[in-house]
Amino acid sequence: MTTSRLLSLEHWKGWLWAIIRFVLITGLSFVILFPIFQKVSTSVKDKGDLYSAVVVWIPQNFSVDNFKQAIRVMDYWATLFNTFALSATTTLLTTASCALAGYGFARLKFRGSNWLFAGVILTILVPPTTILIPVYLNLKSFDLMGLVTLLTGKPVNLLNTYWPFILTAITANSLKAGLYIFIFRQFFRGIPKEVEEAAYVDGAGIGRTFSRIMLPNAIPSMVTVMLFSFVWQWNDSFYTTTYLTSSKVMSTQLSSLPYNLAQQVTDGAASQADPFYLSMIQDTGILLAILPLIVIYLFVQRYFVESVERTGIVG
């Protein structure tokens, strides 16, 4: 019995594949995790360890100096708070408005709704760069078809406020919102019609059916959309560096980090700065910027992976 099992080709093939799979997955995981390990290792190194031939991964002298410098230059705590507030607000508003639109497109068909959905697809396809300038000029003197002028006498400048983000989030046109509407639409289409009909028979209106029956069922897709929306807003440099140049949020702080470091670490004498030392603090800064995301991800990843599988992106 045992010998026949040992001789069986299938058995050996299974083992061989398991080994290949293990090597492959470990290797690729290493490729993904390597930059993070490297940053962690760099961030706790002392300045002197940079040139020490002995030190590769584990520093000789642990030091939190890099963190201190990076936190000071990035104004970390204020930046963290701002970024969190901005991302959380847009995430909640975007999820709400996209869920509404997604449900509307999936279940409440009306004349022309297919044409409007083609509009949603168009917002996914047109690169944001194409409409950047008109939107920018529009926000710079925001008028809402003359409505604002009517009330206050002149158009308002919404740049460097959070309003561009809030307004686009309420109206389901924020960063990658087209994709979220698409996800919600696919999900709602997947819920059996009978569920809704039962609610109608029991006397619930459309609003009640949506909030009491459909939304609780849509939690998997909501988790997906919320995580995507939060993370992409957190990392977004496209809109934030255009609309929010002077505000302290993570991505603007990160993109101006090399410059700020050269200015502040060496008291303005940029030519005297050791580029390796600056690079070390810069890596620490990146680590600080993504650390909150990694922590959040550690908490939600299990739920996230499961929920994406049930989201029905697939249709």
Place this chain on the structure above:
Amino acid sequence: MWGVIYVLPWLIGFVLFFFIPLLASLRYSMSTIQANAEGIAIQFMGVANYIQALTVNTSFNRALIEAITDVLINVPLIVIFSLFLAVVLNQKFRGRAVARSIFFLPVILASGVIMTLESTSLIEAVNQSSTGGSSLGTFELENLMVNAGVSDWIVTYLSSAVDRIYQIVSQSGVQILIFLAGIQTISPQLYEASKMEGATGYEAFWKITFPMVSPLIFVNAIYTIIDSFANNAMTELIRDTGFVKFDFGLSSAMAWVYFLAIAIILVIVSIIFSKRVFYQD
């Protein structure tokens, strides 16, 4: 009637923040724009900006061609790679949950700023060179394949893929998720039946998994194309022209040429796929 109410917030945003700007952008691309005390003065110029972008501007054509070739090279790699990984991650093995959460980490980490900063990081550069640079021993592999009679450009393509493995892995998080979700909707009975008939895992993949996820290959190809066009040297150039040089007209013209290029690629890809994709219903 109720549908209109549910869709209304989006519709308002669509008109205000997408449709009107889109038309305005088209208009700007055919005008010179001057900002003065009263606001902006727009003067119609026809296609002068387009000619300027395509024939006079030194970096536009190069950036455009680079962006397009980059996408054409990366998209097949990313789609095939993510399909393969999704199949692997769907199998049962110890540590699967950990592996999955690691592979989706790039969804969170791969963003514009971080990537740009990393490419300029000196520490990274030093560490790379000390471990033998990016050509991770692909040289021997290349020799082996060339000697085995594999055609030259395939060898270059594959070895460049190995060298850019981090880039590919970090751009395929969402695609792996989509494939994984798709594979899990395939009914297990299909696999059981094929096993009864004596099909190997290899055959089961090509006869069941592949046709069933083929619509998703299309979705992922489109997603990857859009994703890789969203942030590159070309968008940098468009932004610089607009917000550093304040040449709004030229910048809009560039953006429209860019958009048309993407649209053409998307149309070609959809034509190719529409003939091959298998739909269950």
